[in-house]
Amino acid sequence: MSAVSLAFLGLGGLSLLLLLASFRFRHLGRLGRLGHLGHLGRFSHRLRLPGRRSQGFSLPVTSGFLGGFGFGGAIAIEATHRSGPAALLVGAVAGVVVGVPLAWAAGRFVAAVAGMHTDATPESAGVVGAIGVVISEIPVGGLGQVRLSYAGQPMKFNARADGPLALGVRVLVIGVPTPTSVLVTPLQAVLNLEEGS
Structure with a gap:
């Protein structure tokens, strides 16, 4: 060489x-x-x-x-x-x-x-309308926990509801008062309202 x-x-x-x-x-x-x-x-x-x-x-x-x-x-x-x-x-x-x-x-x-396109950063307000399940009982006037699918990942949020919700109840998110907590209502109640309409 x-x-x-x-x-x-x-x-x-x-x-x-x-x-x-x-x-x-x-x-x-x-x-x-x-x-x-x-x-x-x-x-x-x-x-x-x-x-x-x-x-x-x-x-x-x-x-x-x-x-x-x-x-x-x-x-x-x-x-x-x-x-x-x-x-x-x-x-x-x-x-x-x-x-x-x-x-x-x-x-x-x-x-x-x-310059590769990336998804927008998920915001907690995006969970309104998401369906989840209660993983820690929600007492009257207190906080429990729910698991939601958020941006494709299962995540836990603190949760409040109008009434007590037992472990395992499927819920619908109706509000996001803080980035780490959500307001939920039982999914079955929402489905019953839609059927009655």
């Missing part, structure tokens, strides 16, 4: 270190100012060029280019069995041909992950 191939492989290896650094320093950058590490964390997110809008030169994009340039160049040199200046030229051309699309793909991937 020629020295030129080793140099290109070294650039490819550097790209892997940059990729690891982008994960590490991005995490440190979110913690606030930690000396130079915090500044590197913010740098890893986006590099601003003078006189231009924010460009997509993040560490993952740079790492993608260097990886494609280094490893692509080394493969091209070894595949063509070139040496000296010809090896450098072949490696550089092949590196750019492989590195540019890889950098673009890395940028698109990072942008897609950063």
Whole structure:
């Protein structure tokens, strides 16, 4: 293996270190100012060029280019069995041909992950109308507990009702006085009212 191939492989290896650094320093950058590490964390997110809008030169994009340039160049040199200046030229051309699309793909991937749609944060007011079950008896004028399916997860809420409710009674949430408590009514009573209408 020629020295030129080793140099290109070294650039490819550097790209892997940059990729690891982008994960590490991005995490440190979110913690606030930690000396130079915090500044590197913010740098890893986006590099601003003078006189231009924010460009997509993040560490993952740079790492993608260097990886494609280094490893692509080394493969091209070894595949063509070139040496000296010809090896450098072949490696550089092949590196750019492989590195540019890889950098673009890395940028698109990072942008897609950063802009990924997430569900809205569930709010306790969203449980009005939910059906649950009493898991701790609800006394007259006191608090008991109910289990509801909330945002796809079973959750416990403190509960009040107009009358006492025994363990295991199915209930309907009719109000949310606080984020951790609900007003409930027996589900059977609601169903009987609908049948009588």
